[in-house]
Amino acid sequence: MKGSLFRITQAAILALTISAGAAVAAGGHGHAGHAMPAASAPIGKAGDPARVTRSIDVDMSDAMRFTPASIEVKAGETVRLNVRNAGRIRHELVLGSDADLKAHYDMMMKDPGMRHEEAGAISLEGGKSGQIVWRFDRAGTLSFGCLEPGHYAAGMKGAISVL
Incomplete structure (x- = not known):
């Protein structure tokens, strides 16, 4: 036995x-x-921290919102997103197209234990902060969202307009 x-x-x-x-x-x-949305993001790629032209503060809250939810940058700009979870529960900011974020959110609903720590994503516990450095290589719109189960569907999303 x-x-x-x-x-x-x-x-x-x-x-x-x-x-x-x-x-x-x-x-x-x-x-x-499965692939991360940012890996196939139509606009941009991980940026070089030494080439950051400006920083933008983004807060995440338990009200299922990003502040700001709308950001404007210039094509060719390398930006540091200073992301802060002002809430008590885990939130994340994931860059990608609307279609990629929706598809990945559906996967997160099936496997809520996944965490994102790639160049175009950050997952933060309540009260924590982190950064994403991204180079926006051409004009268009890049979306972002929190893919924690229930958060994206509750409206925790935003967009970056690249001019």
């Missing part, structure tokens, strides 16, 4: 290890193999 329980435990550990490794290999960040 002891031997078979040990073998079952070993097999379960091996299966979990292989499945976790496959998820990381496929997605690069442990999100069950």
Whole structure:
């Protein structure tokens, strides 16, 4: 009995290890193999902190809002978003197209334990602050949202107009 329980435990550990490794290999960040919205963001990419031309403060609140929810930047500008969670619960700011954010939000509803710490995303506990440095490479609109379950649907989203 002891031997078979040990073998079952070993097999379960091996299966979990292989499945976790496959998820990381496929997605690069442990999100069950799916891509982050910012990775396919139509406007911009991670910016060089040494080339930041200005900083913009963005607050997240438990009222499910970003302040400001509308931001304007110039094409070619590298901006530091100083993101602060003024609330008590976890919030995040994730950059992407509306379609990417909606699709990723649907995935978050199925796996609420996912966390975002990539170049175009930040997840913060209540009272914490962090930064995203982003280079806006061409004119258009880039959206952002909190993909924590219930938050995006409650209106926790905004847009960056790149002029």
